[in-house]
Amino acid sequence: MNKRLTGKTALITGAASGIGKATAVLFASEGAKVAVTDIDKEGADATASQISAQGGVAEAYHLNVTLESNWQQVISEVTTLWGRLDILVNNAGISFGKPISEMSLDECVKC
Numbered sequence: 001m002n003k004r005l006t007g008k009t010a011l012i013t014g015a016a017s018g019i020g021k022a023t024a025v026l027f028a029s030e031g032a033k034v035a036v037t038d039i040d041k042e043g044a045d046a047t048a049s050q051i052s053a054q055g056g057v058a059e060a061y062h063l064n065v066t067l068e069s070n071w072q073q074v075i076s077e078v079t080t081l082w083g084r085l086d087i088l089v090n091n092a093g094i095s096f097g098k099p100i101s102e103m104s105l106d107e108c109v110k111c
Contacts, residue, residue: 006031009082011074013065014092016043023089024048028056032087035078037063039092065092 010027014020016038028034028051036051036058038044044060051058059081061074078085096103 003031005087008032008086009035009078009084010087010089011035011037011078011085012089012091013037013063015047016040017047020089020091021047023091024058025051025054025056027087027089028058029054032057033082034058035061035074035085037061037074037092039064063092065090 005027008031010024010032012020012024012027012034015024015034015036017040020038021043024034024036024047034048034051034056036044036048037060038047039062041060041062044062048058048060059078061077062070063074064070075085096107
């Protein structure tokens with residue numbers, strides 16, 4: 001496999017499951033060092049462990065993307081550990097059971 005991301009460091013939010021997890025595993029298989037972040041730290045740990053077991057490099061971090069202080073802490077830790085941050089996949093999110101056109105402004109602000 002062509003390791004297109006060798007030498008790169010990626011931070012992926014929402015990486016405990018779903019698209020974020022798949023992206024983290026893929027980026028690691030392409031040679032990136034991956035900061036696996038999620039509000040679900042246990043799930044992030046599991047993703048990072050899977051990457052490590054497959055020969056990749058990953059660290060798990062708790063990250064609540066709605067808190068600037070969490071971002072500052074994680075970015076500081078990642079750049080201290082690996083010296084750089086090249087890629088951000090801002091995947092974290094929530095879903096609602098109704099269309100946005102039917103949501104109140106208060107509900108949208110909480111998105």
